[in-house]
Amino acid sequence: MPVDMELEMVLRPPQIPMPPYPPKTITLANGKVMVIRQAVREDVPAILKSVHPCLFIERDYYDIVSARLYGELLAWYRYRVKSEYCLMGQVDGYLVGIVNGRLENEKVGMSYHTLAIDRGLRIGSHLFAAKMEYHMDYMGQDEVLIVAESPIGFRRWMIEYPLELTHIPHELGGGDSYRLTREIYLKAKQRLVVGDRPVSQALMDEAMLDIKFADDDTIRERIAGLKGR
Amino acid sequence: MKKEIAITAYKCKKCGKIHYPFHDRCLDCKGREFEKIKPEGNAKLLTFTTIFNLPWGFDQRYLVIGVVEFENKVKAMGQIKADSVDQLKIGMKVKPTWEPVRVQYGEDVYGLKFEPMK
Amino acid sequence: MRDVAIIGAGMIPFGRRDEDTLMDMLSYASLKALDDAGLGDKSVDAVYVANMGGGMLQHQSAIASSLVDRLSLLPAAAETIENGPASGASAVKNGLLAIASGYYDTILVVGGEKMREVTGWRATDFVATMTHPQAEYPYGITLPGMAGMFTRLYMEKYGVTREHLLAISLKNQEMGTLNPYAHVEMALDRGGIYDSPHAIVNNPVSADPLHLYDLCPVSDGAAALVLCTVEIAKKTGKPYVVIAGFGQATDTHTLAEREDPTDLKAVTLAAQQAFAMAKLKPSDVSVAELHDAFTILEIAESEHVGFFKKGEGGKAAVAGKTRLGGQIPINVSGGLKARGHPVGGTGVAQIVDIVWQLRHELPENRQVKNAEVGLTVNFGGFGNNVLCFILRRVQP
Ligand SMILES: CC(C)(COP(=O)(O)OP(=O)(O)OC[C@H]1O[C@@H](n2cnc3c(N)ncnc32)[C@H](O)[C@@H]1OP(=O)(O)O)[C@@H](O)C(=O)NCCC(=O)NCCS
Numbered sequence: 001m002p003v004d005m006e007l008e009m010v011l012r013p014p015q016i017p018m019p020p021y022p023p024k025t026i027t028l029a030n031g032k033v034m035v036i037r038q039a040v041r042e043d044v045p046a047i048l049k050s051v052h053p054c055l056f057i058e059r060d061y062y063d064i065v066s067a068r069l070y071g072e073l074l075a076w077y078r079y080r081v082k083s084e085y086c087l088m089g090q091v092d093g094y095l096v097g098i099v100n101g102r103l104e105n106e107k108v109g110m111s112y113h114t115l116a117i118d119r120g121l122r123i124g125s126h127l128f129a130a131k132m133e134y135h136m137d138y139m140g141q142d143e144v145l146i147v148a149e150s151p152i153g154f155r156r157w158m159i160e161y162p163l164e165l166t167h168i169p170h171e172l173g174g175g176d177s178y179r180l181t182r183e184i185y186l187k188a189k190q191r192l193v194v195g196d197r198p199v200s201q202a203l204m205d206e207a208m209l210d211i212k213f214a215d216d217d218t219i220r221e222r223i224a225g226l227k228g229r
Numbered sequence: 230m231k232k233e234i235a236i237t238a239y240k241c242k243k244c245g246k247i248h249y250p251f252h253d254r255c256l257d258c259k260g261r262e263f264e265k266i267k268p269e270g271n272a273k274l275l276t277f278t279t280i281f282n283l284p285w286g287f288d289q290r291y292l293v294i295g296v297v298e299f300e301n302k303v304k305a306m307g308q309i310k311a312d313s314v315d316q317l318k319i320g321m322k323v324k325p326t327w328e329p330v331r332v333q334y335g336e337d338v339y340g341l342k343f344e345p346m347k
Numbered sequence: 348m349r350d351v352a353i354i355g356a357g358m359i360p361f362g363r364r365d366e367d368t369l370m371d372m373l374s375y376a377s378l379k380a381l382d383d384a385g386l387g388d389k390s391v392d393a394v395y396v397a398n399m400g401g402g403m404l405q406h407q408s409a410i411a412s413s414l415v416d417r418l419s420l421l422p423a424a425a426e427t428i429e430n431g432p433a434s435g436a437s438a439v440k441n442g443l444l445a446i447a448s449g450y451y452d453t454i455l456v457v458g459g460e461k462m463r464e465v466t467g468w469r470a471t472d473f474v475a476t477m478t479h480p481q482a483e484y485p486y487g488i489t490l491p492g493m494a495g496m497f498t499r500l501y502m503e504k505y506g507v508t509r510e511h512l513l514a515i516s517l518k519n520q521e522m523g524t525l526n527p528y529a530h531v532e533m534a535l536d537r538g539g540i541y542d543s544p545h546a547i548v549n550n551p552v553s554a555d556p557l558h559l560y561d562l563c564p565v566s567d568g569a570a571a572l573v574l575c576t577v578e579i580a581k582k583t584g585k586p587y588v589v590i591a592g593f594g595q596a597t598d599t600h601t602l603a604e605r606e607d608p609t610d611l612k613a614v615t616l617a618a619q620q621a622f623a624m625a626k627l628k629p630s631d632v633s634v635a636e637l638h639d640a641f642t643i644l645e646i647a648e649s650e651h652v653g654f655f656k657k658g659e660g661g662k663a664a665v666a667g668k669t670r671l672g673g674q675i676p677i678n679v680s681g682g683l684k685a686r687g688h689p690v691g692g693t694g695v696a697q698i699v700d701i702v703w704q705l706r707h708e709l710p711e712n713r714q715v716k717n718a719e720v721g722l723t724v725n726f727g728g729f730g731n732n733v734l735c736f737i738l739r740r741v742q743p
């Protein structure tokens with residue numbers, strides 16, 4: 001169906017320009033190297049394929065987090081959201097985790113979701129940290145508003161940073177936002193934000209080549225899996 | 230207002246062994262009579278740790294906890310008022326206080342806290 | 348006292364078993380042990396169920412009565428045994444004594460726990476309820492916290508280093524990858540958890556000087572054994588295992604009241620009793636499962652039971668003496684560190700792993716060659732209630 005571009009121009013919200021997030025690598029507990037890089041709009045369909053199997057996993061609120069992430073990424077792909085970005089983690093080219101967010105305005109960021117597709121490796125912690133790094137160090141924002149949708153998220157963000165509770169409503173609905181301020185970020189940075197730059201050309205090529213994703217069953221097994229009785 | 234330290238230790242009337250908490254019989258001689266004593270003076274830090282994975286009921290990121298020995302030999306566990314273990318050393322002097330250590334059912338629960346002394 | 352044999356052993360994979368209830372897990376493990384024993388539809392005289400948290404976590408009591416009914420073992424005698432994280436070995440001990448006394452002939456012992464039903468905070472709180480309710484618990488102390496304080500002293504007194512602890516984490520998680528029953532099936536990389544600057548996030552401090560990978564995970568799981576008289580075991584015509592010795596000892600409830608907190612008296616005593624009863628010595632042991640809820644415990648226990656002199660355990664681990672093929676292979680299963688630690692189930696699971704070793708039925712990459720004698724230590728509280736078993740292979 002052809003897109004009515006005239007109407008589109010009315011529907012598409014204005015975008016605040018965002019500087020690029022420089023990719024970095026992190027050595028994980030199992031020795032594998034994860035590349036964290038910024039997704040471009042054209043990556044979205046591939047990313048959605050990895051998010052899809054998570055829609056049906058109730059464990060640890062994967063269903064709600066991935067359903068919302070799915071919608072948000074689609075909204076970005078179809079130009080329905082203001083200044084959204086997505087960072088992703090890849091190991092051997094495989095997509096292992098996704099974080100996204102957007103800019104409320106030049107100074108305030110709105111954190112959306114963190115989805116770890118491989119578990120037990122602190123991938124979520126690393127990606128969330130990269131997201132905060134992007135808002136603070138690369139976009140020069142003053143604060144980021146955050147809510148947690150699962151107990152694990154609450155433990156890893158609200159308690160580990162620790163974030164401060166505000167009375168500002170969060171875009172995801174639900175409760176009041178917690179806030180990462182520049183001061184909190186700078187205090188937490190040396191223990192939570194790690195990574196090596198620049199990324200070698202070889203690793204970058206592998207990551208950019210084609211986002212690889214495991215098949216649905218493997219993804220489900222990784223997140224909720226239990227080898228049979 | 231400064232509160233008095235509200236723990237009681239028990240000195241065996243037969244052999245003098247000091248117990249905290251209470252036992253019905255002396256751990257050394259089985260004596261059943263004890264003199265109630267209060268922990269006295271400052272204390273010496275015997276060991277400590279920072280706990281990062283706290284149980285339900287604590288909202289903070291971490292808690293420094295240690296075991297001390299008071300000047301009159303009473304030994305007890307308590308929370309340590311320090312931001313990090315880098316400020317602590319086994320054997321250092323700490324000053325005991327009686328302060329809220331947690332909240333239960335909306336009420337403060339009091340207990341031992343120790344402040345490192347220079 | 349009559350000799351007591353083990354003719355059945357079974358376990359279900361540990362981990363997060365969201366789909367199974369506590370009763371499901373206990374039943375599955377029991378059926379595996381009963382089938383392994385070849386009991387067919389025959390019943391047992393009694394059932395001992397080890398469980399620490401059913402009352403608190405599942406809001407369920409009288410678990411043994413429920414289990415015999417579910418397994419159609421009525422009217423067998425049944426009871427639940429709660430002895431903290433040493434519940435498993437305690438249940439085995441009760442089974443052993445009941446048969447040794449001549450009263451019962453065949454007994455099912457099963458241990459299990461479902462800890463992942465609640466969040467990490469609640470599970471940590473549940474485990475912390477074994478600390479002293481007035482002198483310890485209110486301060487927010489946890490079992491990892493106890494272990495942290497113990498580690499600090501042990502390091503100071505015996506020169507244990509992070510390097511030593513690391514050797515335990517690496518070895519046990521590596522072995523866990525070979526164990527289909529293990530909760531954590533991921534080998535760790537030294538760079539990722541220690542050398543690299545990224546390790547600060549991958550392997551953060553949990554209760555210093557202990558880090559995340561010095562701790563066992565919180566697990567669901569269950570394991571079971573069938574104990575019987577030697578006469579019954581002989582009739583199977585297959586190699587079986589006898590309980591050659593056991594020991595159990597207790598220590599002060601609070602850590603503060605121990606004269607020397609680095610001295611795990613209950614471990615030493617339990618092991619001494621077990622060796623005396625078995626008429627064996629530490630050098631006779633071919634394989635051991637020690638209670639490594641925290642890496643430091645594997646080192647400390649390996650010294651306290653007499654495999655190594657005090658202060659030598661960590662070095663021995665670094666030198667590979669406790670690996671498969673080494674002087675005394677410890678936690679070939681991956682230990683609590685990788686197999687997981689469903690508190691009430693652990694003591695039984697350790698013995699199941701030793702039974703498999705002594706029957707020589709494990710795949711080559713995990714089998715201790717010609718294993719004849721096995722030892723287990725199940726460590727309750729923070730060392731205030733400890734059981735040690737010595738098992739021996741019998742070839743009919
Ligand atoms: C160490 C500890 C705090 C980690 O808790 P956590 O960070 O909330 O861990 P999560 O539940 O988020 O775990 C995520 C994954 O990390 C891995 N993991 C967690 N703890 C681990 C550990 N200790 N070692 C190795 N891997 C671990 C697992 O793969 C887990 O996946 P799962 O959900 O399939 O089990 C927790 O395991 C703990 O408290 N252990 C001590 C238990 C204890 O004290 N037992 C009693 C001793 S007597």
Ligand SMILES: [Zn+2]
Pocket residue numbers: 241242243244245246255256257258259260
């Ligand atoms: Zn006395």
